[in-house]
Amino acid sequence: MKLEETAGRLPARRRRSTAAVVLEFLGSMNLAITLLVAVAVAAVIGTVLQQDQAYSDYQLKFGPFWFQVFKALGLYDVYSAGWFLFILAFLVTSTSVCVWRNGPAMLREIRRFRLDVQSKSLERMRLHAKIETSSELAGVSARAERLLRNNGWRLRRAEHAGVITLAGMKGGANRLGYLLTHVGIVVILAGGLMDSKLPLQYKLVSGQLKVETRDLPASKVPADSRLGLGTFSFRGNISIPEGSTANFVYLPMGDGFVIQKLPFDLTVKKFTVKHYITGQPSDFLSQVVLHDPRNGKTIEKTIRVNHPLVYDGYEIYQASFGDGGTKLDFTAWSLDGGKQTKGKGAVFGRYALGTGSDARSLELEDFRLFNIDQLPGARGQTTPRNLGPSVTFKLRDAQGVAREYVNYFAPQLIDGQMYYLSGVRASPAEPFRYLHIPAGPHGGVERFMAMAAALHDPGVLKRVAGRMAEAALQAARVKNEKMRARVTDSTVHLLNLFARGGYDMVLADIEKRVPKDRRQSAADVFLKVLNSGLEGVYAHVLAQQGITQPTQKDWNWFQRAVPTLSVLSEYGAPYYLQFTGFKHIQAAGLQITHHPGTVVVYTGAAMLVLGVFLLFFLSHRRIWVRMESRGEGGTNVLFAGTTNRNPADFEREFNRLKEIMFAPLKPDRIPER
Amino acid sequence: MPISRDILEDLDEPSLLRRLTGRDWLWALLVLIGTAIAFDRFHADFGTIQDVLLASTAAGMIALGWFWRQFEGFSLAVTVLSLSAIALYGNSLAAAHRDPLLLFLLSSPVAITWSCALFLLANAIYLLGLAVRSDSASQGLLSWGSRLTWAAVTMGFVALMVRWRESYLLGPAEAQIPISDLFDVFVLFNVVTGLLYLYFETRYRQKSLGGLALLIVSAASLFTFYLMFQFHGAHIGPVNPELRSYWIKIHVPALFIGYGAFAIGAMVGGAWLLRARAERLYPDGRVTRRLPDLQTLDDVMYRYNALGFVFLTLGTILGALWAEQAWGAYWSWDPKETEALVVWLNYAAWLHMRYTNGWRGKTMAIWTIVGLLLTTAGFIGVDVFLPGLHSFGRL
Structure with a gap:
């Protein structure tokens, strides 16, 4: 960067060495x-x-082609x-x-008063008298x-x-501003480089370190994806369940991670989310115990x-929180046979349900104690409502x-009635659709499950x-065994279609025939x-529960149950899981960093700030x-002056x-100017 | 040879202490009394940082008042109006619907509306003052533009003060200095930019730039209205726990002094282009007569950009310190950080070109305007469209 004309002189022309050119x-x-x-x-790309x-x-x-191109250019992690x-x-x-x-010239400028200046050069200055x-x-x-x-x-x-x-001379420190800003930038970048992932990437490239991309528990991660205590600088994350201890963090690398050992053990005693009365979280607190065996x-x-x-x-930061393996009690209702199986599990656990074509692997993924739903209200404001605890899980079939x-x-209360909600989706890209x-009448899902079971029970349907056929023929005063069998069969057929695919399947069948x-x-x-x-099946279910005279309330329930029964086939699972109890165990998401370059960066930053102030608010006059x-x-008398900044003020x-x-x-x- | 005594007289520049007048001391006394009251009432809740912030605020206000007389009257007006509003509120927000003064003037949404409307009006009058035929009418209009701008800035600051109090009246979830969402910071931008412009008026004894300089504030005022009426911007919502830190009180204002300075720098760049064109087409026209000359405009543009650069640097570094404390990394290449870096690099290049290559005039004026577009696009675009750590301003 060239200096102002006042500061330097053009060097005499001579043959220059390569080094000088460079x-x-x-x-x-x-x-x-x-x-x-x-x-x-x-930076804009990033x-x-x-x-x-x-x-x-x-x-x-981006599609497979551009994905590879961008990957080769390192655009997914530009800054590394x-x-x-x-x-x-x-x-x-x-x-x-x-x-x-330019530094030495700048320093000279601060010290040199230029007493040897010629009167001619003074007279050439814009300001002189x-x-x-x-x-x-x-x-x-x-x-x-x-x-x-x-x-x-x-x-x-x-x-x-x-x-x-x-x-x-006044304001010579302005020239220091030049030095401080530029040296400050160099120092900041040097500090940043100290804290960069560069050494780790070198280890990756040279094969000393391997990125682990599998979803493994930490104890199973092989040694070549682990880092010892010597790492100069890192930033990693770890989620520690309440009551558990860890002495390592995960460092994200590429599309996987490596494990970094810590010199101390970190135990999370308790994790708390504090809420405002409106339901929003106000603070996240992790009570930790750090023990250094050294x-x-x-x-x-x-x-x-x-x-x-x-x-x-x-440095250990509160970064996030999650479930730490909450213990859950549940009942698995089979939707086509009314069988109920009681089970116990914990978040992150995997469990086998059922046999044959109904066999599913249950993967409990997350538990949430609060689900704050913002109900839209007047004037853009919302009223919070707590939907209570929920469990997220996956059901995986044999394929x-x-x-x-x-x-x-x-x-949950919806349009004045209570419903148990179960959301389902085939991929994370979709929104949940709720059953x-x-x-x-006394809470619980028993009546609905009994209804679903009855619909899948051939004996019940036949009866x-x-x-129905009997009653219809009687009303028409016809006595015909063949006819009765045909009416019975087609009714059973309709009910079967409904049980298997709801109204949609019934209508499709009509369209076909x-x-x-x-x-x-x-x-x-x-x-x-x-x-x-369906009314008949419902009456049968009610009778089993000892109700022979259905009330209006019972029939209202029926009206609400039928649409749900109709879409049951789209639920995609032969089970409904009713969660009945939990013991909440949380995990604190902590970020642990070791950044020795920070001090260097701060020094550079202090130089930069001081430098810009000197540079712009002082002028060397x-x-x-x-x-x-x-x-x-x-x-x-000849009176003359120059400044390197803010000529108007100086004038x-x-x-x-x-x-x-x-x-x-x-x-x-007074001579003419 | 004896030296006659009279030749050595009248040379002493009076020292700062001797230059201060009774009015200056009165100002300092008022600020100190205010500070003492604030300390007495709140020191139980203060930590060291808050004590330091309070002391620096007091020192800064005294210095600013001594340095810039108009600031004293302005601060007093803001103080009196804000305290009145706070007193009228008492302990309940309900007063906003009852008390006519709050209802029509001082409650924060109303005060913000006034402030924005006054900015728009001031801008129109300034422009009229630049355009009218008669020179004396122009003088009158420009003076009125200046008064209205002072009123707009005052109302804007009062609105922020009152809003601060309102957030505490709403409850602990909302209690926060009102510079934490997109709507708040637009109000902040308006008042900071307005004040930075007014300082130019005092310093250069020039009011003719107002019409052009305030265009950006008018645009921001319209956007404030848009946020207010389309997105219920004036609604005070609960605060993200991450923002509960004293850092916000220095990080955000520092950056907005920077943004405000860049904004005026760009407007002055526009004025430069306008005047350059006017000089060619109508050498004796009104614009040529009234706007400052090109060299002054160039100088003013440079000064605002330099001021902006200093505060952008300071604000970004303060942000880095905060980020280290809150997220464990002084720099995360978060979109907002990156945007700040891009803007910083742009102005660094601009300043280098001016200093070392001596660039002046048209290119620099255009570049300044492009710089502001970059800053604005980055500021609003990143806030609204790109997810990141700084996404506090989503619509």
Whole structure:
């Protein structure tokens, strides 16, 4: 970076060595600006393209071809990409060369008063004034000296052959600003480099370290994906369940992780989320115990957001929270046979359910104690409502195909009625669709399950259908065994279709069997029969529960249950899991960092801030007063000044000083400017 | 040779202490009394940091008042109006619906509306003052523009003060200094930018730039209205626990002094282009007569950009310190951080070009405007569209 013209002189032309050419190139302004722009462009890429996502997400977004291209360019982790670090290193070099070349001149500028300045160069300055006075040289120079000193100017004086030159200077620290800012940048980047992942990436490339991409428990991770205590700088995460202890963290790398050992054991005694009355979390607290086996020290502390625990250069932050393996009790209702199986499990556990085609692997994934739902209210405000605890789990069939479910413990009030909600989706990209199971008259899902079971019980269907056929024939006063069997069969057929695929399957069946022009009337008849059949099944279920005279409430329940029964086939699982009890165990998500470069970065940052203030709020100003005795008892005075910043301000200051200086001097004449 | 005594007289520049007048001391006394009251009432809840912040605020206000006289009257107006509003509220927000003063002037949504409306009006009058034929009418209009701008800035600051109190009246979940969501910071931007512009008026004894300088504040005022009426922006919601830190009180204002300075720098750049064109087309026209000359405009533009750069640097570094404490990393390449870096690099390049290559005039004026577009796009775009650690301003 070139200096102002006032600071340096052009070197004499001569043959330059290669080193000088390289140095000139590295220190050139154009290179510096190019690098600044390059970093800016890289930063824009890194902002627009979300960084550090799962590779599968990128693949989905860009397609296989561009995914590979972008991956090769390192665009998923721009700031660790080789080319980006190269630009940064280049920037450090360029800035260092600039400081190296201009620094000494800057320091000289602060010290040098330039007493040897020629009157010609003073007269060439934009700000200068001359006066020819009859006052004596000694008096004039004493006045000038006192004037400048009293106004805070540092002064040097030279006297030579009847000429007195005063050189004053102010704000020389402005030049320090140049040094501090540029050195500050270099120091910051150096500190940043100290804290970068560069050494780890080198280990990866050289094969000393392998990224673990499998979903393994920490104890099973092989040794070549583990780092010992010597790592210079890292930032990792660990989720520690309440009551558990860990002495390592996971460092995310590429699309996997490696394990970093810690020199201490960290136990989470308790994790708490504090809430406002409105339900929003107000604070996250982890009560931890840190034990260092090297010196036997034990520290107890509560870590909160914005309040980390710092120990021996390691910083432990409250980063997130999650489930720590909550214990759960549940009942698995089979939706096609009414069988109920009681089970116990814990979050993150896997359990086998059922046999044959109904065999599923139950993967309990998460438990949430609170589910705050924001109900829209007036004027854009919302009213919070707590839906109570829920469990997220997956059911995976023998082919490995899984669906994700979320079940709420408690029934929810919807349009004035209580429903048990169970959300289902086939992939995380979809929203949950909720199965609404109407709660029985005394709560619980028993009545609904009994109804579902009855629909899948051929004996029940046959009996209900038979009774319906009988009643219908009687009403028509027909006695025909064959007819009765046919009516019974078709009713059973309809109920079966409904049980297997709801209304949709019934309608599809009609479409298949009935010619187009008669479909509408046929559908009317069939649905009427189906509904009577369902009512019959319901009456049977009620009778089993000892209710022979259904009330209006019972029939209302039926109206709400039928749509749910109709969509049961889309639920995608032969089970409904009713969770009945839990023992909440949370896990504190902690971030643990070891960043020795931080101090270096802070030093650089302090230099940078101090530097910019000096650079922009101070200006390096100089004033010269050259006084020459005219021999016959008068003095020629030349008053001149320069500044490297803010010329307008300096002009005002200069003119004020000049006017004070010249005021009492009796001018013989004021020469033209 | 004897030196006559009279030649050595009248040279002493009076020292700062001697230059201070009774009014200056009165100002200092008022600030200290206010500080003492605040300390007395709240020191039980203060930690060291808060004590330091309070002391620095007092020192800063005294210095600013001595340095810039108009700031004294302005601060007093803000103080009196804010305290009145707080007193009228008492301990219940319900007063906002009863008390006519709160209802029509001082409750924060109303005060913000006033502030934005006053900015728009001031801008229109400034522009009229630049455009009218008669020079004396122009003088009058520009003075009115200036008064209205002072009123707008005052109302804006009062709104922020009152809003702060309102958030505490709402409850512990909402209690927070009102500079933590997109709506809040737009109000902050308006008042900071307005104040930075007004300082120029005092310093350069020039009011003719107001119409152009305030265009950006008018745009921001319209956006504030948009947020208010489309997104219920004035609603005070619960605060993200991450933002509960004293750092926000220095990090955000530092950055907004930076943004405000860049904004005015860009507007002055626009004024430069306008004047350059006017000089060519109508050398004796009104714009040429009234706007400051090109060199002054160039100088002013540089000064605002330099000021912006200093505070952007400071604010970003304060943010890094906070991030280290809150997230365990002083730099995460979060979209907002990266945006700040891009803006910083842009202005660093601009300043280098001016210093070392001596670039002036048209290119620099255009570059400044492009710089502001970059800053704005980054600021709003990143806040609203890109997920990240700084996504506090989602609509």
